Amino acid sequence: GAVVSQHPSWVICKSGTSVKIECRSLDFQATTMFWYRQFPKQSLMLMATSNEGSKATYEQGVEKDKFLINHASLTLSTLTVTSAHPEDSSFYICSGSFTDTQYFGPGTRLTVL
Amino acid sequence: DQQVKQNSPSLSVQEGRISILNCDYTNSMFDYFLWYKKYPAEGPTFLISISSIKDKNEDGRFTVFLNKSAKHLSLHIVPSQPGDSAVYFCAASAGGTASKLTFGTGTRLQVTL
Numbered sequence: 001g002a003v004v005s006q007h008p009s010w011v012i013c014k015s016g017t018s019v020k021i022e023c024r025s026l027d028f029q030a031t032t033m034f035w036y037r038q039f040p041k042q043s044l045m046l047m048a049t050s051n052e053g054s055k056a057t058y059e060q061g062v063e064k065d066k067f068l069i070n071h072a073s074l075t076l077s078t079l080t081v082t083s084a085h086p087e088d089s090s091f092y093i094c095s096g097s098f099t100d101t102q103y104f105g106p107g108t109r110l111t112v113l
Numbered sequence: 114d115q116q117v118k119q120n121s122p123s124l125s126v127q128e129g130r131i132s133i134l135n136c137d138y139t140n141s142m143f144d145y146f147l148w149y150k151k152y153p154a155e156g157p158t159f160l161i162s163i164s165s166i167k168d169k170n171e172d173g174r175f176t177v178f179l180n181k182s183a184k185h186l187s188l189h190i191v192p193s194q195p196g197d198s199a200v201y202f203c204a205a206s207a208g209g210t211a212s213k214l215t216f217g218t219g220t221r222l223q224v225t226l
Contacts, residue, residue, distance in 0.1 A: 004156070034213055043202065044157070044216045059213075093156050095214075101147070102214060104156035 002028045002098040006105035013084055014113055021079045021108045023094030029074035030096030035067075038091045038107075050077045084112040116140045117205050119217040126224050132190040134220050136203035139184065143205040147214070148177060148188045150199045157202060161188070193224045 003026040013019050023033060031052050036044040048069050049057045056069035068080040081088055093107040118137045126132045134148075144165040149157035163170040163177045163186070170177050176189040190197055200221045204214040 006156075036216075043218045044214075046213050046215070049213055091154070095156075101159050101162060103159060104149070106156045107154065109154060 002026075002096065002101075002103040004030075004094065004096050004103050004105040006092075006094060006108050008108060009106060010109040010111075012111045012113065015085055016083055018080055018082045019084055019110060021081075021092055021094075021110075023077045023079070023096075023105055025075045025096040025098070025103075028096065028098040030077075030098065031074060032097050033071060033077040034095045034097075034102065035069060035077075035079050036093045036095070038093065044093060047079075081110065084110070086112045088112050114139075115218070116143075117203060117215050117217040119201075119203060119220045121220050122218070123221040123223070126193045126222065128195055128224055128226050129192045132188075132193045132197065132222055132224070134188040134190075134201050134203075134222065136186050136188075136217050137184060138186075138205050140205070140207065140215075141184070142207040143215075144208070145206045145212075146177070146179060146186050147204045147206075148175070149202045149204060150197075151202060151219070152199050160201075190222075193222075195224050195226065198222055198224045 005024045007022045033050040035047045038044045047062045050071040052071045058064045071077040089112045095102040095104045147162040148160045151157045161175045179186045200219045202219045203217045206212040
């Protein structure tokens with residue numbers, strides 16, 4: 001299967017700071033990447049759809065100015081959580097579409113103090 | 114509004130027996146369904162998928178059945194192995210496999226010796 005990596009795997013930051021999470025497709029080109037969030041004991045919830053070379057499409061209730069997404073190339077999408085607050089603490093997971101399937105990265109655990 | 118539901122939060126099965134995980138959906142626009150396996154603090158791993166034009170798809174020990182009229186799908190694992198112990202999510206998309214996924218709430222499978 002296709003491989004997706006994320007960096008960092010975990011991050012702890014102070015409230016008010018910004019954090020950037022990278023998502024890379026290692027062995028395929030992903031025109032579309034997706035960003036999900038999972039709170040403890042809950043399901044994965046789609047935050048936004050990231051398309052290479054264009055603006056991301058955000059789901060209802062997700063603040064686009066707070067969660068900045070950049071899809072600069074066919075193998076890299078980044079999610080920046082700006083002015084992070086404790087309620088943003090969560091597990092962030094990205095995915096890329098390849099051969100009719102979405103492949104997921106290992107996730108990034110964000111803890112905001 | 115939970116469009117994809119997994120009503121059993123947990124399931125315990127003896128090694129060698131069949132595991133049956135169920136999933137119901139409400140959105141008739143969904144045309145592609147997937148099952149993922151997930152360990153804590155990791156991204157979901159793709160298992161098997163099925164298009165809405167089919168009613169069964171098999172891959173090794175994993176078989177997915179789709180009943181469109183009942184808006185129900187199930188994942189059968191046979192024989193179950195201890196390494197199958199994980200949380201299983203069903204997911205659905207409308208408009209093909211490159212579209213965003215709506216996840217169910219997950220079922221924790223425990224395969225006992």
